[in-house]
Amino acid sequence: MSAEGDEAIQRLIALMARLPGLGPRSARRAVLQLVKKKGALLLPLAEAMREVAETARECVNCGNIATRDLCEICADPKRRTGQICVVEDVADLWAMERAQVFRGRYHVLGGTLSALDAVGPEELRIPRLVERVREEEASEIILALAATIDGQTTAHYIADQLPGTSVTSLAQGVPVGGELDYLDDGTITAALKARRAL
Amino acid sequence: MSAEGDEAIQRLIALMARLPGLGPRSARRAVLQLVKKKGALLLPLAEAMREVAETARECVNCGNIATRDLCEICADPKRRTGQICVVEDVADLWAMERAQVFRGRYHVLGGTLSALDAVGPEELRIPRLVERVREEEASEIILALAATIDGQTTAHYIADQLPGTSVTSLAQGVPVGGELDYLDDGTITAALKARRAL
Numbered sequence: 222m223s224a225e226g227d228e229a230i231q232r233l234i235a236l237m238a239r240l241p242g243l244g245p246r247s248a249r250r251a252v253l254q255l256v257k258k259k260g261a262l263l264l265p266l267a268e269a270m271r272e273v274a275e276t277a278r279e280c281v282n283c284g285n286i287a288t289r290d291l292c293e294i295c296a297d298p299k300r301r302t303g304q305i306c307v308v309e310d311v312a313d314l315w316a317m318e319r320a321q322v323f324r325g326r327y328h329v330l331g332g333t334l335s336a337l338d339a340v341g342p343e344e345l346r347i348p349r350l351v352e353r354v355r356e357e358e359a360s361e362i363i364l365a366l367a368a369t370i371d372g373q374t375t376a377h378y379i380a381d382q383l384p385g386t387s388v389t390s391l392a393q394g395v396p397v398g399g400e401l402d403y404l405d406d407g408t409i410t411a412a413l414k415a416r417r418a419l
Numbered sequence: 420m421s422a423e424g425d426e427a428i429q430r431l432i433a434l435m436a437r438l439p440g441l442g443p444r445s446a447r448r449a450v451l452q453l454v455k456k457k458g459a460l461l462l463p464l465a466e467a468m469r470e471v472a473e474t475a476r477e478c479v480n481c482g483n484i485a486t487r488d489l490c491e492i493c494a495d496p497k498r499r500t501g502q503i504c505v506v507e508d509v510a511d512l513w514a515m516e517r518a519q520v521f522r523g524r525y526h527v528l529g530g531t532l533s534a535l536d537a538v539g540p541e542e543l544r545i546p547r548l549v550e551r552v553r554e555e556e557a558s559e560i561i562l563a564l565a566a567t568i569d570g571q572t573t574a575h576y577i578a579d580q581l582p583g584t585s586v587t588s589l590a591q592g593v594p595v596g597g598e599l600d601y602l603d604d605g606t607i608t609a610a611l612k613a614r615r616a617l
Contacts, residue, residue, distance in 0.1 A: 227484075227485070227491055229467065229470045229475070229486065230471060230475065230484060232463075233464075233467040233468060233470075236460065236463055236464045237464070239460060240441075240449040240452060240453070240460075241445065241448045241449055242440065242441055242445035242449060243441065243449075247439065249510065250510065251438040251440060251441075252471075253484075253508070253509055253510055254438060254439050255438075255468070255471070256471065256475050256484055256509075259475070262434065262437060262438075263468055263471065264468075264472050265430075265434055266434045266435070267465050267468035267469045269427065269430050269434055270453070270461055270462075270464055270468065271465045271469075272427045272431075273427050273428060273431050273453070273454065273461065274457055274461045276427055277454050277457070286428060286454055287425070288425045293425055310451070311451055311454075312448065312451055315447065402448075
């Protein structure tokens with residue numbers, strides 16, 4: 222046997238250690254906490270994970286996490302159509318939603334174009350974005366992409382694919398080299414208000 | 420709806436945020452990672468949690484985490500009897516085991532005596548320790564408790580309960596005010612070798 226008890230415990234520690242933000246030591250502490258709080262934490266967590274594993278999927282329209290074919294935002298009639306905010310991933314969509322300033326819909330690319338990682342437009346749900354702009358007769362595409370080289374390359378590529386559509390991008394406040402998920406709500410609000418034509 | 424998608428996802432984030440080492444932001448990142456790696460991480464994790472929830476219990480002898488009535492250490496005939504190492508909790512037992520220097524058995528108190536938190540000997544599996552010392556004819560009790568005031572109070576209380584038994588305590592290397600779980604193996608080894616009579 223190893224230092225951390227039996228096989229099931231060890232397996233749980235090894236899996237927990239693969240979560241972002243947890244290393245081997247914090248995974249051990251987390252597992253001890255889970256075992257101590259079996260009824261209040263471990264069982265509900267196992268159940269919540271099973272439920273998410275069974276129901277979570279990608280929204281067929283925008284790529285957001287959904288539990289039905291359409292995510293709650295795409296299915297919400299109160300969300301404005303005609304304005305699509307393009308984000309790199311779901312964490313960025315959540316960051317935008319926390320700012321509570323955008324009332325349109327989203328399009329989750331699933332990454333940015335990257336020559337180094339061989340990520341092309343086909344990998345990124347960009348063709349689907351072009352389709353949506355036509356189908357939904359979108360009047361404005363707001364690019365909420367990171368201020369990195371790959372993010373800006375992606376922004377320009379998308380603008381090129383949408384001639385005749387107004388393409389804006391978050392401007393003021395996004396720190397150079399920064400990630401959208403780490404911004405505070407106020408900065409996101411300022412950036413959305415000061416968006417500029419690309 | 421809230422910013423982080425549907426109810427099941429929100430519940431999972433809220434539960435994950437209660438783990439030590441994770442806050443709301445890292446819980447969100449962890450959940451996104453889980454949803455992305457459904458087959459490789461989310462499902463195995465849900466299954467491992469369910470298994471641990473079903474099998475994990477306290478060893479009836481020593482208080483360690485076990486999957487049967489006796490933990491693997493108490494059930495192991497190769498572990499020396501007659502030498503009992505007393506630790507505060509299972510994390511400390513794991514830290515001792517990682518140092519691979521102690522070949523006897525353990526007794527997990529489940530805390531330390533604390534007037535402030537109203538923790539008395541009955542809450543701490545100390546009566547069971549006194550029983551074990553008699554039953555197993557233990558020749559030495561090694562106290563591996565934190566070098567805090569509560570830890571040392573507990574050490575002296577235990578020594579008082581066991582007249583005629585050799586009670587030693589980890590000495591060299593345990594930093595004053597430090598926690599056992601945070602020590603490196605070398606320090607634990609040195610402390611075990613330099614243990615002194617209480």
